[in-house]
Amino acid sequence: MVIEDKLQELKEQINKIVPSGITISDVEFEGPELVIYTDDPKQFADQADLIKVLARDLRKRIVVRPNILEDPERAAQEIRTVVPENAGISDLFFDPETGEVLIEAEKPGVVIGKNGVTLREITKQIGWTPKVVRTPPIESSTVKQIRTFLRSVKDERKAFLRKIGHRIHRETTSKDQWLRVTTLGCCREVGRAAFLISTPESKVLVDCGEKPGNTANGTPYIYVPEIYPLDSLDAVVLTHAHLDHCALVPLLFKYGYEGPVYSTPPTRDLSAMLQLDYLDVVRKETDKIPYTSNEVKTYIKHSITLNYGSVTDIAPDxxxxxxxxxxxxxxxxxxxxxxEGLYNIAFTGDFNYQKTRLFSPAVSSFPRLEALFMESTYGGSNDIQPQRRDAEERLYEAVSTTLKRGGKVIIPAFAVGRSQEVMLALEEGIRKKKIPPVKIYLDGMIREATAIHTTYPEYLNNDLRNQIFREGLNPFLADAFVQVDSPDLREQVISGEPCVIITTSGMLSGGPVMEYLKALGPDERNMLIFVGYQADGTLGRRIQKGWREIPLGWRETIVINLEIATTDGFSGHSDRKQLMNYVAHLQPRPEKIFTIHGDENKTIDLASSIYKRYRIETHSPMNLETYRMI
Known part of the structure; x- marks a missing residue:
């Protein structure tokens, strides 16, 4: 059946379901969604459960879009008339591509109304579909720029989504049934994550990252016959925004990929921010950049965001x-x-199976699961991390000791994740008088990354959300935090009073941390505290091993006299005990487990231990291997 016939059949099914009086003018696949165009969006709004019924009966993600949208200026006036003033509307973002209006408000519940009554009234009045989010406590320039850019390319994006929609819903042609996974990176090593899922009908790439600290061999094997040409891919799926998983996604577009990239909304925004910074760092170090900001824009234009739990077609099968x-x-x-129920496979990306200050533990229950590719960063038998509270106490002790002797504390941290965990711990330490009152300077992208965290509070754990929005105590806005936003201020921090500096990059592979290390490294009163994993080949790992002189260019050397400390327990990765515990709690238990994203001895050790304890078939794959699942 051709796409046009399939759409006509769906239109006939929809007309049988919707009440008389509602006219369906057209239906169209746009990306993974089935879009219903109508002249009667207000009648749809009156039928509160109609879209749910359509989604259930048609087994599609349904979006209803009016044929004619109210002028945004008039629509904005109507919204402010309908919504009570105490909702505190701070911004309205109209997206003609989707027919949605994003309403930012200090009190989203007031905009929604009891049982959604206010939202339905908005739709009745203006036709636009309202979506409500809480006003971010810290404004993110990244989020605003991405929204503005997507609005500027709405016509191109609509054409792209229709093209992808038709590709997703094409007829399957093969009578064979098989599934293979090819390892293109991240096996018996940390970094350059990339895995290819292949069926007789489809190809999907999971992640495409760089290898930290490795310029000679830092790219996944994306040139091999299994994946090439890149336009044969149906989709790219991005698990999260760290550079060892996302840095080279724009490179795919440079070499011919034209399809979608699926991720959560925060992953899209954070990865774009980090990719642009990655280009700056590479440009300063080598003058040879793998792609340009134009490819980052192309990635954003081709991004499709999904929330947790949303089941979505990304290929015919x-x-x-x-x-x-x-x-x-x-x-x-x-x-x-x-x-159709043939096989289920999951890729953990990087995961953490414990509750942290920011997030709930990783999900371990799935409807079905036959095979799992799981990270093994701390998979060795001795990789036991201390409890988070113990780690925080050691951090407080190290900071207090350094401040008492008149020194400064440098904490290199990833802009995303680790920085925010350390910020929250230090804020509480000051508030509860576990460390002296001290200025905490944030350098690099940490402030902007934190702003993106506050843009998506639904992705934080309940305790932190309640603390910020119900108790009115936002730790990210504490007076102790000061953003370093100029070279002059950085010089003042270096020459000024004892303080704490949280700065990128987390593995000392460039960024502002190098300036602090150069200036403060010779003074033994200062301290460098590692709070995250240092990959082999990185400057961070070398300093951990005891290097005391670091070459910087041809003639310059950084002298390391300051005290070096490693405070384990802040990692966003599960340790050995949690990895084994995760397997124990998997529901259902998979038939096969592949241990990846770890040093060679760790992935082998973890695979062996899982087999011995749980009698699950395990593999510690090497790069460029292909496994047939069925």
């Missing part, structure tokens, strides 16, 4: 569902349902 991975904001375990 593949459905994708994201689940919370507990690692960083928006991080996801990607679960793939292959065929």
């Amino acid at each position: 593949i459905k994708l569902t994201f689940h919370n991975a507990g690692h960083i904001l928006g991080s996801a375990i990607a679960h793939f349902h292959i065929g």
Whole structure:
């Protein structure tokens, strides 16, 4: 059946379901969604459960879009008339591509109304579909720029979504049934994550990252015959925004990929921010950048965002569902349902199976699961992390000791995830008088990353959301935090009073941390505290191993006299005990587990231990291997 016939059949089915008086003018696949166009959006709004009924009966993601949209200026006036003033509307963002209006408000509940009555009234009055979000406590320039850019390319994006929609819903042609996974990176190593899922009908790439600290061999094997040409891919799925998983996604577009990239909304925004910064760092170090900001824009234009738990068709025979991975904001375990109940496979990306100050633990229960690719960063038998509270106490002790002797504390941290965990711990330490009152300077992208965290509070754990929005105590806005936004201020921090500096990059692979290390490294009163994993080959790992002189260019050397400390326990990764515990709690228990994203000895050790304890078939794959699942 051709797409046009399939759409006509769906239109006839819809007309049988919707009440008389509602006219369906057209239906169209746009990306993974079935869009219903109507002249009667107000009647749809009166039928509160109609869209749910359509989605259930048609087994599609349904969006209703009016043929004619109210002028945004007039629509904005209507919204402010309908919504009570105490809702505190701060911004309205109209998206003609989707027919949606994003309403930012200090009190979203007031905009929604009891049982959604106010939202339905908005739709009746203006036709636009309202979506409500809480006004971010910290404004993010990244989020605003992405929304503005997407609005500027709405016509191109609509054409793209229709093209992808038709590709997703094409007829299957093969009578064979098989599933293969090819390892293109991230096996028996940390970094350059990339895995290819192949069926007779489809190809999907999971992640495309760089390898930290490795310029010679830092790119996944994206040139091999299994994946090439890149326009043969149906989709790219991005588990989270750290560079070892997302840095080279724009490179795919440079070399011919034209399809969608699926991620959660925070992952899209954070990855674009980090990719642009990655280009700046690479440009300063080598003058050879792998792609330009134009490819980052192309990635954003081709992005399709999904929330946790939303089952979505991404190819004729593949459905994708994201689940919370507990690692960083928006991080996801990607679960793939292959065929009509044929096979289920999941990729954890990086995950954390414990509750942290920011996130709930990773999801361990799935409808079905036959195979799992799981990270093994701390998979070695001795990789036991201390409890988070113990780690925080050690951090307080190290900071207090350094401040008492008149020194400064440098904490290199990833802008996304680790920085926010450390910020929250230090804020509480000052508030509860566990460390002296001290200025905490944030350098690099940490402030902007934090702003994106506050843009998506639904991805934070309940305790932190309640603290920020119900108790009115937002730790991210504490007076102790000062953003370093100029070279002059950085110089003042270096020459000024004892303080704490949280700065990028987390593995000392460039960024502002190098300036602090150069200036403060020779003074033994200062302290450098590692709070995250340092990959082999990075400057951070070398300093951990005891290097005391660091070459900087041809003639310059950084002298390391300051005290070095490693405070384990802040990692966004599960340790050995949690990894084994995760397997124990998996529901259902998979038939096969592949241990990836870890040093060679750790992935082998973890695979062996899982087999011995749980009698599950395990593999510690190498790069460039292909496994047939069925």
